[in-house]
Amino acid sequence: MSHAPHDHAHHHLPTNLTKAFLIGIGLNLIFVIIEAGAGLWLESLAxxxxxGHxxxxxxxxxxALVAIKVSQKKPNDRFTFGYSKSTTLVSLFNAILLMVAVGAIGWEAINRFGQVQPLNGKWITLVSLVGILINTLTALLFLKDKDHDLNVKGAYLHMAADALVSLGVVISGLVIMYTNWYWIDSVVSLLIILVIIAGTWGLLKESLRLSLDGVPRGVDLGAIREYLINIEGVQEVHDLHVWALSTTDNSLTVHLVLTEDQQENLLPRIHDDLFHKFNIxxxxxxxxxxGNKEQCLHTH
Structure with missing residues (x-):
């Protein structure tokens, strides 16, 4: 029995990324207060x-920030795998939270179609322009590290999508200014919902898959099996399992039946290849x- 070297496994949140999260949280929280206040004052559902988004x-x-921090805690006798799974659970919770939010927004938007009321297109446009600026700046904070962690990538995609959503609200404000088509506010709300669902559906499926210990997206189980069976000295591969310990770390267990003329130093090479070729x-x-496979099966 052999385990992968531990120097491959542990990821630490860089200080600059922690600052990116804190700045992004601060900027967006301030804007939420401004936008919600403006929405209530102007009675703009968009x-x-x-x-709300x-x-x-x-x-x-x-x-995401809390989960990444918690995931770095060391394993103990109660949580022998550590707390890495918290990042996956947070991704699932976030996806469910967004789906619930869009349901409430959609219900209100549909109810408003028969209740046309005057709206101030100028102020809607100005507030949304601020939203574009803040969301774009926040997205840029995560641009550098978005390919290293699912939660960071999720944050980047959310902020980039928010900038586009705010652009849609700007367009609705301009339309209202020049046409007095107040119903466009509800239409834009429904379009925002579609954008949220489109951006969240993939996150929901992937986080649910990881929560159920499914094979992570981007990991080709067939390619791993083919690599293992083609190693000189390996006769058979069975009980191959791959799952995500967190949104950044993947884990694998496998039984390899060896030939009698197996090579020496086989395990270090396999571990290294699994890490560099397959992100395990x-x-x-x-x-x-x-001939010992039957004995192995009886232990299950």
Whole structure:
């Protein structure tokens, strides 16, 4: 039985990324207060919808930061895998939270279609322009590290999508200014909902898959199996399992039946290849002699 070297496995949140989260949380929280206040004052459902979306993103940023910090705690006798799974659970919670929010916004938008009321397109436009600026700045904070962690990538995509949503509200404000088509406010609210669902559906599916210990997206189980069976000295591969310990670390267990002429120093090479070729940070490999497979199966 062998385990992957631990120097591959542990990721620490850089100080600059912690600052990015804190700045993003602060900027967006201030804007949520401004946008929600403006939405209530102007009675604009589009602004209130966007404010609700931005509030859920603030919560997502807070939970993502907390989860990443918690995931770095060392394993103990109660949690032998550590707390890495917290990042996955937070991603799932965030996706569910957004789906609930869009349901409430959608219900209100539909009810408003028969209740046309005057809206101030100028102020809607100005508030939304501020939203574009803040969301774009926040997205840029995560641009550098978005490819290293699912939560960071989620934060980046959320902020980038929010900038586009705010652009949509700007357009609705301009339309209202020049046409007095007040119903466009409800239409934009529904479009915002579609954008949120489109951006959240993938996150919901992936976080649910990881929560159920499914094979993480981007990991080709077939390619891993083919790599292992083609190693000189390996006769058979069975009990191959791959799952996510966190949004950044993948784990693998496998049993390898060896030939009688197996190579020396086989395990270090396998561990290194699994890490660099397949992004497997933790690998536990059980080596079996030819003819011992039946004994292994009886232990399950």
């Amino acid at each position: 602004l209130l919808s966007d404010a 931005n509030l859920s993103d603030v919560i997502s940023l807070v939970l 940070a933790h690998a536990t490999i059980q080596l079996e002699e030819p």
